[in-house]
Amino acid sequence: MSERKVTIESRVGLHARPAALFVQTAAKAPGEVTVAKPGGKPVNAKSILAVLGMDARHGEEVVISADGEGADTLLDSLEALLSKPEPESA
């Protein structure tokens, strides 16, 4: 299991648009992928319902975790998404 702490740079937080991109990326991974607020319960990063429900805001930290093959590459991609101020302008 690899994990990483990332600060959410999207001005709107992990909301509809960034959340959709995040979940779509996570869903490509074969293994388990979770996201959590520090100290919070990890939720399934492949579920848009779970990610929207977590309601991570701009400037908050989250911990993303993945296991299995390609976990670190996946975390690189997810970190890049979360670290962009506005993913849609990419």
Added chain:
Amino acid sequence: MTRVLSPVSGRVVGLAGVPDPVFAQAMVGPGTAVDPARGPGQAIAPVTGKIVKLHPHAYVVVDAEGHGVLVHLGIDTVKLKGEGFELLAAEGDEVTAGQPVVGWNPAVIEAGGRSPICAVVALDANADALSDVREAGEVTTGDELFTWR
């Protein structure tokens, strides 16, 4: 099986009619969209269930089957930070389909330079789980938009 009701009155335009590729390409999930009637109105709960997330401009209601429906009022309306929206329910509330959740005025949103188009999205659903999806025509608040099995 979940019957998903239109949160607003207006003209159905389908997800493809949403001027935001994330919704239009169904990246958030499958569903449809309504261009709301201009004027003060109330957006209702599309299903009976619990409001698991409530923002002024968007909310998610999860029903007894675990089906979560996102109602997103207008495009880029998150940037309004709640201005022009009035919460008529609270996060965590159990609501009945048809119950008012947010008061708003699509004409004001439009006057501010944003699209008031309202996306209604089935979260974590495959497109083939939805049937009888309305893609066009006029709807009144509470009319059925699609069925989710």
